[in-house]
Amino acid sequence: MTLPTGALTLSVENVSVHFGGLYALSDVSFNVAANEIVGLIGPNGAGKTTAFNVVCGFLRPQSGSVRFPHLGRSDLRPHQLAHAGIARTLQGVGLFERLTVLENVMAGAQSRPGGGVLWGALGLPRSSRGERALRAEALSNLERLGVAGYAASLPGEIPYGIAKKVAVARALMVQPSLLLLDEPASGLDENELEEFARVIVELGSTTSVLLVEHNMDFVMPLVHRLVVLNFGQVIAAGSPGEISHDETVLAAYLGVDE
């Protein structure tokens, strides 16, 4: 989907989440615009993952809302995301262990219309044609990420860094207008990190990206904008340059703001 520059793909508005008396998020707001790469950062326990789960609809906020302005929709349930062209990768890799890499990527297009159960059972041309097209597309996404050589392997047999790319290839199958990456850097070594950063920058040319991360070295050169959370609140937002000199942020990361 081609969107005008500056058009918003995600708008989190005054979201609050509390578990009993504990506020995980209070009055959190931030935006992501078309073709923008935004990093959501903060110390452990700052509420990053909670914020991500709210965006994905795994958690319902007690107040506030999550809108996808370019779609004119809000507060989607997890299984509706893919239909709407929003993809999320999971912390760890979240691949299907007993499916091959290629099948894993094909699964990314599970939400696409075409071929109900009856068509499938009868094996009608429409169903098998769809599957063939899907296979070709999955393969091309694996190629785009440079991991097509692993198409026939099982997730358990491939290196972690490769598995992460497979997860991204799967996310690309929904041709996302918004890509949500949950800790893309975790578990990767130096070389893999560098390569993965390049992948994300490249993805940013076709989609907006929101990523949760605590590896600052990885995030800083990568993103256009940062949103910093601490104790469930947005304490700063701005370009990496601005954030790296922000007193509040430095204090939060050094743990002296109490």
Next chain:
Amino acid sequence: MVRSLSQRYPTSFRLVASVVLCALALAVTFVLTPLDDSKLAGGAAMSIVILGLSWLIGWSGQVSLGNAGFMAIGAYTTAIWANHHTTSPIIWSLFLSTVLGGVSGLVLALPATRLRGPYLAGMTLAFSFAVAPLAIDSRSLTGGSGGLFINFLNAPSWFANLFSGSDALVKANAQWPADVAIVVAAVAFFFMANLFRSRTGRALRLVRDNEVAAELVGVNLQRTRTLAFVISAAYAGLGGSMMTLLSGSVTPQTYGLTLSILLLTLMVLGGIGTLSGAVIGGLIYSYSDNIVSVVNKVTGVNPTSTFGANLKGIVFGVLLILTMMLAPRGLVGLGSYLRRLVRR
């Protein structure tokens, strides 16, 4: 790139394979004795049910101890329908039983698919227990504990005319039901082969492997689990219908927990989640009495003693344990293991 066979070939391959294998099986029935024909018929009917169970357990990861109950639905549907419409072609009996099996699966799935593991097993177990008493109590519909009887599935004259000799009619009347069962099974296996390779089949495996990730790629968990149940129950209904047609009767005691467990055992012995595993499971069912009598002979157990009478349960129990220990993927898995061993 290594891909599994059925991925490489489209529907037309599966169609040709089904027709060829069906034709081969039909050819075999011509040389079998009437006794073996009727054993094979039962095995073909049972393999349909095993396949449906394999789809549910192997592909969607949900356990059912209630598939004998769905068989009962199909078995009674066929008996009741056949008694009210004596001239109706059997395809209507088969169709109605499949549909009603599926509908009963839907009814049970609504609560069942919200449950997991032992809770789900417990609920389907309760269904298994409920079927026989329900059938016995609804006397006006089901004939109570005596069950129902229908006309035997006798060979039509064009088929009987294929045979000559003194016991031509005996042979024809034994082989005809077997051939019908084989054709029905071939159709059921063809549809399932397609389902295995369809988007629906993949959805089941996604839900089985990783619920969170499945939801994120757009799979509706509840709907997918329910669908798995409905199709599994429909296959059980079809198999139950075939059993009534083959035996000419249905009794409530047939479709209890014991049969549900036997189905599980046969599925594991053959190989979970595969087409050939279901065929092997069906064949083992056909010849289970032979297996037991061999054990009888070897061990010298008196078949009329209490121990001898329960030998079948013991033999299958031991086989099940051995399979789980030595070949967890069943005889199918053992086969491919041996092939790899030879190739080395």
